[in-house]
Amino acid sequence: MARQVNNKTENYLYFAKTGVVVDATTEAVMLPASAYLGCNPTSATNTNFMFEDVVGTATATVISLTHGSGKNKEVIDAMVSILNSYNGAGELIVVADGEADTGSITGAANKSTVFHKAFNGNVTACAAIA
Amino acid sequence: MENYIYFSDGDGADATGDAGMWAASNFIGVSPLSTTTTGVYFAGQTGVGDAPDLITLTHADETTTTGHHVQTIAKALAKLLNAGPHAGGSTLTAVDLTNSVKAEGLSGITGVAITIDS
Numbered sequence: 499m500a501r502q503v504n505n506k507t508e509n510y511l512y513f514a515k516t517g518v519v520v521d522a523t524t525e526a527v528m529l530p531a532s533a534y535l536g537c538n539p540t541s542a543t544n545t546n547f548m549f550e551d552v553v554g555t556a557t558a559t560v561i562s563l564t565h566g567s568g569k570n571k572e573v574i575d576a577m578v579s580i581l582n583s584y585n586g587a588g589e590l591i592v593v594a595d596g597e598a599d600t601g602s603i604t605g606a607a608n609k610s611t612v613f614h615k616a617f618n619g620n621v622t623a624c625a626a627i628a
Numbered sequence: 629m630e631n632y633i634y635f636s637d638g639d640g641a642d643a644t645g646d647a648g649m650w651a652a653s654n655f656i657g658v659s660p661l662s663t664t665t666t667g668v669y670f671a672g673q674t675g676v677g678d679a680p681d682l683i684t685l686t687h688a689d690e691t692t693t694t695g696h697h698v699q700t701i702a703k704a705l706a707k708l709l710n711a712g713p714h715a716g717g718s719t720l721t722a723v724d725l726t727n728s729v730k731a732e733g734l735s736g737i738t739g740v741a742i743t744i745d746s
Contacts, residue, residue, distance in 0.1 A: 502674075508710060510706040514698075520698065521662055521663040522660055522661070523659040525659075526659060527659045527716075528702035530657070533656070542687045551657075552658070552659050585710075587707075589703065592699075595699070605691050606695035606696075607693060608693050
């Protein structure tokens with residue numbers, strides 16, 4: 499399970515699901531970049547990114563990101579740049595935070611969604627964390 | 629050098645589940661457990677292939693205002709796990725309720741529960 503290379507900073511990534519009041523493991527996660535396993539497009543508007551499970555089981559944690567049609571490769575390229583980004587301060591990297599009051603939920607009224615600038619606006623939601 | 633992270637509940641570090649120290653390299657992840665609790669996972673300390681250790685942190689319910697406290701905890705732990713290089717080699721206290729010590733960003737933690745082999 500040891501992933502971090504001693505004496506080097508690790509990138510820690512944050513994801514939160516869109517359209518829910520966050521209060522469960524399937525709704526927000528922080529994961530080390532070194533836990534990344536792989537990705538695959540599931541449709542023209544969705545790409546899944548897999549990480550070693552956040553609660554330590556053998557089944558991967560799957561982050562589903564919704565994006566512009568046909569932008570799968572752009573989103574994958576952006577994720578690579580995020581995974582490999584220099585993070586000298588060692589701070590948390592918010593990749594896709596969909597937690598906000600959408601009108602359809604009552605929650606997180608005082609915050610807005612955040613999607614990493616590397617996505618260039620292509621990612622519009624964190625559809626699922628499973 | 630490696631960073632080592634320490635957690636303790638508030639009734640003394642004198643029994644299994646009262647306290648623990650984990651290597652930063654064994655950090656697995658963080659996720660919310662309920663509106664007022666967040667789980668921090670490390671690779672299990674009792675042997676290869678065992679279940680992860682779970683540290684359950686209790687905090688205020690902020691889900692209707694600023695959002696779940698999990699992101700605040702994640703930010704604080706990212707800095708702690710990456711602390712250094714001067715921090716390398718010493719114990720880094722995340723939350724020690726027995727001695728009223730909390731790392732930057734973790735002042736809102738009011739409870740610690742440690743489950744070995746969760």
